Amino acid sequence: MTPGETLLSFENARVGYGFEPVVDGVALEVRAGEVVGLVGPNGAGKSTLLRAVTGTARVLAGALSVCGQDAVRLSPRARARSVAVVPQALPVPFAMTARRFVELGRHPHLDVLERPGSEDAAVVEDAMRRTDTLRLASQTVDTLSGGDLQRLTVAQALAQQPRVLLLDEATAHLDVNHALQVLDLVRSEADAGAAVLAVFHDLDLAARYADRIAIVAGGAVSEALPPEQALDADVLSRVFDVRAVVRVEPVTGSVAVVPIVRGADVAEAGLGPVGVVCGSGAGARLQRELARAGCRVVCGALNEGDVDADVARALGHAFFALPPFGEAGADAEAWAAQQFAACVSIVVAPTPFGRANVANLRAAVRSGRSLVFVGQFSAERDYTGGEAAALVAEALGAGAVVVPGEGDALRMVMAHVEEGRDE
Template sequence: MTSADRGSGADRDPAREADLEPASISIANCSLSFGDLEVLEDISLTIEPGEFVGFVGPNGAGKTTLLRLISGALEPDSGSIEVDGTDVHGLSSRASSRLVSVVPQDTTLSFSFPVRDVVEMGRHPHRSRFSSATPDDRAAVERALERTRTAELADRPIDEVSGGQRQRVVLARAIAQETPVMLLDEPTASLDVNHQVETLELVRELVEGGRTVVAAIHDLELAARYCDRLVLLADGQVAADGPPSSVLTREALADSFDANAVVTPSPVTGTETVTAFAADREAGPLPDRVHVLGAGTAAAGVIARLEAAGVGVSVGPVSSGDAAAETAHSLGVKTVETEPFARPSSAELESVESLIRAAGTAVLADFVVGAGTQSLLDPLDETDSLVLVETRPFADRNFAGGEARERYERYRERGLEVPGSRVLEAVSTVGSDRSRSRSSPPADSAESPDD
C-alpha cells in the first residue's frame, strides 16, 4: 500500500502524530520548456526516503520549477516523476496532496480566515469534501500550531499577521497535512535570522520523524548546515550533486554563480561557509604566485581574496591560532607556521625567504617586524612587486628600531598601499609594472639619433 492509499487513520490516537513511512522521489529524464524557453533539461535525480535535499543555484536556474514538477502542479514535456513508487502526474489532486505537501515562496493569501482555519486546510486531503473535522484533524492542527509557535496567533485573521508569521502559518498547514514528502520553496526568505534557524531546525525534526524534504534555499550557508545533500542547478541542468562539502566548492560557485568566493568550514558548526567577493573590475592579469607576510584579519582577508581569484598563495611566518593561519589552513594554502610567541627558527626563516623569492610578488598585511623576523627584510629589499595592506600604524608593529622603519618607508615608496578590498587590483598593477620594467631596455643602451 502506498502513502497515497492511506486514509485518515480514524483508529489512531488523536494525541499522537501520524507515523510517516519515508517516501522516495524518483525524477527520470525530465525536461520542461515554456514556449521557446527551455527551463529544465534532462533532469534525473533519486532522493532517498527520509533525506533532506536542498536545491541551490542562481536565480532562474529552475529550482522552483523542479519543485512544482515534483508536486504535480506542472507536468514535464518528457520524463517522469514518482513519489513512493507512484507517478504523481497520474494521481488526482486529493491523492497527490496526501503524498506531497508544499510551502510556497509566496505565502500571500487572498482571504481573511483565522489562522487556525488556514492550518486546518492541510487536513482537506484526508477527508471527504463536505465532512467535518475529525478528532484526528483537530489534533493534527493543534500539534502543527504548537510546533511552529503560532498557537498564539490561532484566532487572528491571516491578513493581520506579519510576513514572517504568515510563513510559519503556511508551514504549519503543511505539517498538519501529514504527508511523507514536504517541498519548501525558499522557506526562510521572509524570516529574520532567529526564525530562519528555528524553521530549519523544525524541518530537521520533521526529517528525523520520517519525512522526506526537498527545499529550494538561496542561503548557501543555511543549506550546507541543515541539508543532508545539495543539488546545484544551473541553466536548467544538474551542475553538481552530493554532500554540501563536495557541491559548495570555489570552482562550482565560479561556474554556476559567476562568483569570486572562498568556501571554508565554520569553526562553530563545522559546515561550509561561503564568502563571496565583488569582482574587481579594475584588476588586469594576476600573478601566478603571491607570498603574504602578516597576521590577523588583514592578512586573512588578503589570503581569502587571492585564493578566491585563483592565485597561488603562500603565507608566513604566522603563529598557530592566528586568524591568518586558520584561514590559510582551511583553504589548503602553503603556510610556514610558528609556535605562538616564539621566534621563527632558522629553517622556518629560510623557508619563508625561499617562498618570497619564488613568488616575486609580496603582500605585507599588518606585517610585524621584530628581532625574529627582521632578516626577512633582506629578500623584501630584492622584491620588485610589493603591496601593502595596513589596518594598524607601522609604529605599533615595529619592534626592530629605526633601521626597520626606514626600510619599511622605502617599501611604501616603491610599492602600492591599498585597502584589502583592492588587493587584486594592486598585485595586478605591480606585476604589470615589473613585467614592463624587465622588458624595457635600459635608457643608456638605446641608440642616439647621431649614431
C-alpha cells in the same frame, strides 16, 4: 537518523513548461529522514523541479515518482495527501482566521462534501502546537507578521500529514531568527521520517540544514552530495561566478561560504606581480583589490587554514603552503625571496608576525624592492622576540614607506605598477 526508503525520485527526468524543457537529465532521490537541498543561480530551474512534483510543471521525459507512485498520474487530491509545499512567505490580504487557514491543509483528506471532524481538529491542533502558532488561532491572517504567517504556512503544510515536504525558498523573506525557527522545524520533520526537498537561496543555510546538496545550473542537476563536497570554491566559481572562501565554520560545524568578489569583477591578471606580506586575514582586502585591479599577486609562505591562505587560493594567488601551525623552513623562505625579488612592489599588511610569517618579512625586506607598510609597526604585533621590529627598522632605513590605510597602499602600489608598465 539513517535515511530510509526513497520517497521522491527523479529518474533521468526532463521537466519544463508546455513543451519547453527547463532542466534535463535529472537523477535525484530523496529518502525518508533526509533533507536534500537545491542551490543554483536565479532562474536555473530549482523551483521548476519542485513544481514538477506538485504537477504545475510538466515531466516531459523520464520518470518522477512520489512514494512509489507515478507522480504524473496522481490526482491533485491524492498528491496533496503525500506531498506538501511551503512556499515563500507571501502576504495574505483577507481576514481568514489562523485556525481556518491551517484547517485548509486538511482539504485533501476530506471528501467533497465532508466537514472537518474531531480527528481533523486534532491534527490541526497538533500542527499549530508544533509550529508555536496556537496562540494565534483566533487572529486573522491579514494582520500577522511575516514570521508568524510563514510558521502558519508550515502548520498548514503539516496538517496535510505529508511524507514529502517541499520548501521553495521558504525562508527568503524572514529575518535570521524566524528563518532558523522554520528550518529547525523542517529538520525535525525530516528526523521524524519525512523526505524534504528544499530550494535554498542562502548557501550557508543550505549547508547547515541539508544532508545532501544538488546544484541546479545550466539546465542540469548535479549529483546530490554532502555539503562539504557539493560546495567548494571551484563549484562556486563555476556555477555562481563568485570567488569565495569555503570553510567549515567552527561555531556551527557546517560549511560556510564567504564570497570575496564576483568573477566578472576580477580583471585578467596581467600586471605586477605585487607581493603581499600577510597572515591571519590581514591581507584579505589587499588581495581582493589587487585581484580586481588585474595584478598578479604573490603572498610568500602561509599556513594551511590561515584566512589569507584561503583567500589566496580562492583568488588564484601564488603562495607556499605550510602545514597548519608549522614554521617556514629554508625552502619556504628561498621560494618567497625568489618570488618577491621579481615583484614591482611589495605591501606589508598590518598582520602580527610570528615564527611562520616573519620569513616573508625577511625575504621582502632583503629583496630590495620598494616596500609599503600599512600602519605603524608596534611591539603588540611582534611575536618574534624583536626580530620583526628589527626588520621593519631596517626597511624604513632603506627607504620603505608607511601609509595609514590599505587604500593609500593600494594607490601607491598601483602607481608603481603603472610606471613599470610604461617603461
